[in-house]
Amino acid sequence: MHPRVIFVGGVSRSGTTLLHRLLGQLPDVVSLGEVCNLWGTGLRNGDLCTCGDLIASCVFWKEIGDRAFGGWDAVDLQEMRRLRGSIDRIRFLPALLQGKRSGAIQTTAAAYASYYTKIYTAALEVSGAQVVVDSSKRAPLACCLGMYADVDLKLVHIVRDSRGVAYSCTKNVLRVDSVRGATLGTASPADTSLNWIVQNLALEILSRKGVSTRMLTYERLIEDPVGVLREVISFAGLSVDESAMRFLSDDHAVLDAGHSIGGNPMRAQTGSVSLRLDDAWRTHLPRTDRLLVSALTYPLLRRYSRS
Template identity: 45%
Template sequence: MVRVLFLGGLGRSGTTLIERVLGELPGICGLGEVVHLWRRDVLDDERCGCGERFSRCPFWREVGGEAFGGWDADLALRVIGLRDAIERTRYLPELAAPRLRTARARLVAEYTEAYLRIYRAAATVAGAQVVVDSSKHASLAFCLRWQRDVDLRVVHVVRDPRGVAYSWTRTRLRPEADGSAEMTRYPPARSALLWNAHNAAFGILERLGTPVHRVRYERFVAEPATAVEQIRRFAGLPPQPRPPAFLTDHGARLGRCHSAAGNPMRFLTGDVELRCDDAWRAELPAPSRRLVGALTAPLLGAYGYPLGTVRRPVPAGAPR
């Protein structure tokens, strides 16, 4: 059995940052968003977090050899087809049922077997006790709960939905694509509805018996040493008497990683400041802030966020 820390939540909530920090811990290997590995890496040969093309990355070449005897386009297409058939938000009610229908169970078993092989191979190659998959998708976590050889432990990452909404409106390039490709953007109303759906799904997963540890992004960046130690214990790793040396007074010292897909910050190395990105307080228009707050109100209080917000003034001369 392989132990997997699955970072779940809606995108732009800080999962890549948390994965990068956790990946610096002894015994933990961060893999990035494995759900996107099949298309972006195996088929499109985008860049690994280490900077190399996926096909030339020594780590992933060894993982592919250990898991499948080498990466294969036909396998990637098969897994992508299975994902489209079973791993979608609309299938969550069926995946949450006490039992799966026979035909569905076979597809889920085949789909999760591919992930199991990657997790096992990565743990072997890295000499790790725990692997971190920051795929975020609740639907993938619901599939993985049926894989008996995966010790699934979910770190549910939550961020203020107004900060998430602002992040989804910004234009960002995908440097791994080596071109002008941009990351997906959503209007505030859509991101608010997605925030509700994704976060509520992890609450259901917890009620179904999957271990879930909830982390607020804002608390993580404010108290990283405490948050990291709590996650270490949740992962079943032995406690440490002192904070990790790579955590500095104001940030973290990050080495090279092999995140297969994810936010562009996976390419950063060296000293990285850990601070709460709350630019949304000044930059997200008041009507959008009120709309997002209203749409997410049922869950805001449950996660400790206030319904109302104070708009932070934009400094004189700052770009708008």
């Protein structure tokens, strides 16, 4: 049986971490965070799991590596990064979205996605959960999984106001998973705008290619977290008791650490976490940048704002 997977797709700084953490609180769900980070920094540079241990020595992730590959040492990380570089890039999206099964790119996509399938299967075995969540975000990876992998994929596409994303991307923040003081990096409002358009359009196209997709906005998730989470639960075909939703209210969530990957500061928060709309862009994003981002991302921005 193919592993059941909820893939949280969207642009960085769009609320993907919040959504994967809320999903991870549900029974029968195991949330892994950004699995794509395993190959680049997670295993090689000794990044931290949310439990506080290094990913390579965390009991949960060690068990996954053992079951999926006979141990993480058996995975050639250099080869994996080469594979990722040859498929998990925006420039490959047009070929990936064609959906042909016979080309070299499609063969590479299937090979790349097979690593994730093994990890998902192992995570379900280790946790005893029914559904695994991967918040790797990236449209090319969502495409590989949705069109070239043996997974039962539910794509949750989360969109945030482009001006909010652009402002967040101008701020450099420390990665909370890095023991080396690495940061998330920054991007110019123009670059963020183009990335926002391409990634969101690609994720939209996936639904037209037969990938089961649910679109929601970060703003609505904050406004009605309980209602939106219920929508995602229903979309994913999960059955959740009322008592299992008690961790969540209209303005806060009680979160466990879990065992997830990724460097967004929100992932480190545990206990009672307040849910507030981050709309600092309205007062802090310079007017010229605000106009630039609005112009570049219109009319997609207008359409999403009605969702």
